[in-house]
Amino acid sequence: MKDLLGREEALNADEARKRLLDQAVNMPAAETLSIDSAYGMVLARDVIAPGDLPGFTRSVMDGFAVNAADTFGASDTMPVYLDVRGQVVMGQRPSVSIMRGEALSIPTGGMLPNGADAVVMLEHTNMADENMVEVMKALAPWENVIRTDEDLKKGERVIAAGKRLRPQDIGALAGMGIVEVDVFRKPAVAIIGTGDEVVPPERVPAPGEVRDINSYNLAGLIMGCGARPVKLGIVRDDLDTLKKVLEEAVRTSDMVLITGGSSVGARDFTAQAINEQGRPGVLFHGVAMKPGKPLIGGIVNGVPVFGLPGHPAAITVSFETIVEPLLLRMTGETIPVHLPARRLVRAIFSRNLSSSLGREEHIRVSLEKRQGALWAAPVLGKSGLVRTLVQADGIVIVPMNKSGLYEGEEVEVRLFK
Amino acid sequence: MKDLLGREEALNADEARKRLLDQAVNMPAAETLSIDSAYGMVLARDVIAPGDLPGFTRSVMDGFAVNAADTFGASDTMPVYLDVRGQVVMGQRPSVSIMRGEALSIPTGGMLPNGADAVVMLEHTNMADENMVEVMKALAPWENVIRTDEDLKKGERVIAAGKRLRPQDIGALAGMGIVEVDVFRKPAVAIIGTGDEVVPPERVPAPGEVRDINSYNLAGLIMGCGARPVKLGIVRDDLDTLKKVLEEAVRTSDMVLITGGSSVGARDFTAQAINEQGRPGVLFHGVAMKPGKPLIGGIVNGVPVFGLPGHPAAITVSFETIVEPLLLRMTGETIPVHLPARRLVRAIFSRNLSSSLGREEHIRVSLEKRQGALWAAPVLGKSGLVRTLVQADGIVIVPMNKSGLYEGEEVEVRLFK
Structure with missing residues (x-):
């Protein structure tokens, strides 16, 4: 849609996100990794338990393996007496079974002997003599043990595809003897820097030149989403050059971010290059937010392509607001219900600040x-300053229909990662 | 302190943390890294700006570089007219200066010519003829420009030692031409598995044996703190073997975690091995929490050593509650004020649940x-089950003096990382 001056009208941020998320995008393929390398990766296929865990009935206490029925009615004042037939050795199958009236001493983690169905804790026993234990507590069957399939049962789904693997999930895989898993590859996100004035950080800029800040900021933002940045360098403000680099990027990456190009001319190049690359092309050109208004978003043959404004603060805001939700979806993760709450803290705003409606x-x-x-x-400070980002801990959003914030007002801060 | 049965009395969790944090521990050394590898690392030395940023006065808008005084009084109905002397080319020093009554067209990011002190936005101008621009807005001096040292001033401290480097911090370093930084090495945390019944995940366990879950869980928890796990394998439940491996671990690591050893005998070995290794040795033996009660904590010649209980849930709880605060301190990070709030979400508890006092x-x-x-x-489910950890999203702590939680009660959930 164009405004009265013939310019594309800025979309609001919700609508921009929706236009992107409504489109089909190519998802990264799966790969097989050793569990040692799979921490934080997203599972691509359900994990099914290949056997029972622990696989045998195990004591969770130091004590005596007994037949629970023998202890019924036992108490401090009315102990029962059992014959101790020996001891269970850690990591080994017990050499003897027990019968009614008998017990074996057993360590935490030891395997329950045949004939036993419970463990009485050391604290509730007393050695009456060398071969006889006094039991001062009644036990229910299966008390103080983990049964053979009580943790995981053969054939059940243990972890669902789409889960980001946490330490305990990798622990469970190890416990089942699963040493390799199929996970989604991290989306490869190409970064194309533009701007005739931009030089790499190791170069001394001539008058009028500046060092590249945005690619470095973006690379970190991309990694923070569980994706992989691929820097394609800085290209000249020139349509043909941009088109060539973009073509290569769309072919080899899962998403493309073009940075810089804050001037009207550069923005037009970017939109044109995206549209000439494939369908549907540019989905929006401008978002009603500050900073970050000149953001361009599009999709080219299933690959999302963004033209990000050149100011450092605008990079961060437009990435977190518009790019990140789509990129997170492309990791394959089933977003947990608590994720949105995860980076929000409540705080008291420290001064009056006005904001524009709309x-x-x-x-x-x-x-x-x-x-x-x-x-x-x-x-x-101006959105062109990197200092404001370095000094800040996060962002407070003033919605479109609000004209500012008051001192003392409670606000929600979205923390930087 | 011992209880009436001669057992060490369990400390409460706050006291256990305090005993650890009151001791001096060896901190990891610094190392120099390329900024590309420094994302998420902790800065070991203040970063001082080596020069001004941007280093020249820069336009933040597309428009005309002017002398602000020429525009005083200008409005839609009362425009002022300026001679356009040419244009500023991106990335180059302007070839001409301007005098009163003159202007140069300038792109966003362009270098201000000598004689100019403001930029009027394109939207507030009109070309009267080829060489004359109509300006319809009054400008204050330095409006729409970033001055030579407005972002960062030579010699000022830009980032303080102790800060964990975020994307924008690395961006700022790149902008200043700083391509290498001194950061703290990630603390190396040795993991020693014990237990005669424990086999590595790739082995098929014999009856009575179980695969190693704990080392894999712990390795992930360690990485989540910005530290580096070093697995030293599984050693036999034998004091001499444990002492030998522990000696090596204390010499080569910044922290040592001994896992397993849930049986009374194994716990005694662990405490003895720690005490024989150096001073001050064991600081506490048992913490009043569930799960995780059998936790042993000590310091040996400046290296913290923990004996963690063998049950999966007890590993996670004792790590997050007692080990993590110390490990985070050892990363060198100055903990931001919002860190404690970062992993907490509020939720409604879904059922009545009783809990033990004390x-x-x-x-x-x-x-x-x-x-x-x-x-x-x-x-x-029992703390010996890894399933309960896999199904959980986080932890709710019921304090010592509370006897349970009610359905509908608001609770704070500490999310797993």
């Missing part, structure tokens, strides 16, 4: 503790 | 959304 304003804030409460102070 | 109870919970609210349901 666009979301993303205020960088730093947090500090005063008398036990968390306060959020806006870090003011 | 010890902290750590309830594993899974989260689900019902009618827009987050509910926490306890995942019940």
Whole structure:
């Protein structure tokens, strides 16, 4: 849609996200990894238990393996007496079975002998003599043991595809003897820097030149989503060059981010290059938020392509607001219900600040503790300054229909990762 | 302190943490890394700006570089007219200066010519003829520009030692031309598995044997703290073997975790091995929490050594509750004020659950959304089951002086990482 001056009208952020998420995108393929390398990766196929865990009935206490029925009615004042037939050795099948009236001493983790169905804790026993134990507590069958399939039962689904593997999940895989898993490859996200004034950080800039900040910021933001940045260098502000590099990037990556290009001319190049690359092309050109308004979003043959504004704060805000939700989906992770809450903290806003109606304003804030409460102070400054991002701990969003924030107002801060 | 039965009395968790944090421990050394490898690392030395950023006065808009004084009083109905002397080319020093009454066209990011002190946005101008621009807005000096040292001033401290480097921090380093930084090495945390019944995951366990779950769980928990796990394998339940491996581990690592050893005998070995290794030795033996009670904590010649209980849930709880605060300190990070809030979400507890007075109870919970609210349901089961950890999203702590939780009660859930 165009405004009265013939410019594309900025979409609101929700609508921009929706346009992207409504499109089909290519998902990364799966790969097989050793469990040692699979921490934090997203499972591509359900894991089914190949056998029972622990696989035998195991004591969870130090004590005596007994037949629970022998202990019925036992108490401090009315102990029962059992013949001790020997001991269970850790890691070995017990050499003897027990019969009614008998017991074997057993360590935590030891295998229950045949004939036993419970373990009485050491604390509730007393050696009456060398071969006889006094039991002062009644036990229910299967008390203080883990049964052969009580942890995991052969054939059951243990971990569902789409889960990001946490330490305990890898532990469970190890416990089942699964030493390799199929996980989704990390999405490869190409970063194309543009701007005739941009030089790599190791070069001394000539007057009018600046070093590349945005590729470095973006690479970290990409890694923070569980994806893999691929830097394709800095290309000249020139349509043909951009088209060539973009073609290569779309062919070899799962997503493409073009940075820089804040001037009107560069923005037009970017939109044109995206549209000429494939269908459906540009989905929106401009988002009603500050900073980050000049953001371009599109999809080319299933590969999302973004033209990000060139200012450092605009990079961070447009990435987190619009790019990240799509990139997270492309990791294959089934987003847990608590994820949205995960990076939010509540704080008290430290001063009055006005904001424009009709666009979301993303205020960088730093947090500090005063008398036990968390306060959020806006870090003011132009979005072209990297300093404001370095000093900030997170972002407070002022919605489109709100004209500002008041001192003392409670706000929700979305923390930087 | 010993109880009436001559056993060491369990410390409460706060006291156990305090005993550890009161001791001096060896901190990892610093190393120099390329900024490409420094994401998420902790800065070991303050970063001082080696020069001004951007280093020249830069436009943040597409428009015309002007002398602000020329625009005073200008408005839609009362424009001022300026001679356009040419254009600023991106990435180059302007070839001409301007005088009063003159202007140069300038792109976003372009270098301001001598004589100019502001930029009027394209939207507020109109070309009167080929060489004359109509300016319809009054500008303050330095409006729409970033001055030579406005982002970072030579000699100022940009990032303080102790900060964990985020994407934008690496961006700022790149912007200053700093391509290498001194960061703290990740603490190396040795994992010693014990237990005659424990076999590596690739082995088929004989009856009475189980595969190693704990080393795999712990390795992930360690990585989650920004530290580096070093697995030293599984040693036999034997004091001399344990002492030998522990000696090696204390010499080569920053922290040592001994896992397994849930039986009384194994726990005694572990405590003895720690005490014989150096001073001050064991600081506590048992913590009043469930699961995790048998936890042993000590320090040997500046190296923290823990004997962790052998049950999977006890591993996770004792690590997060007691080991993690110390390990985070050893990363060198200055803990941000919002860190404690970072992994906490509020939820509604889904059922009545009783808890014992006199010890902290750590309830594993899974989260689900019902009618827009987050509910926490306890995942019940013995702490020897890895299943309960796999199904859980986090932990709710019932404090020592509370006898349980009620259905509908609001609780704080500490999410697993």
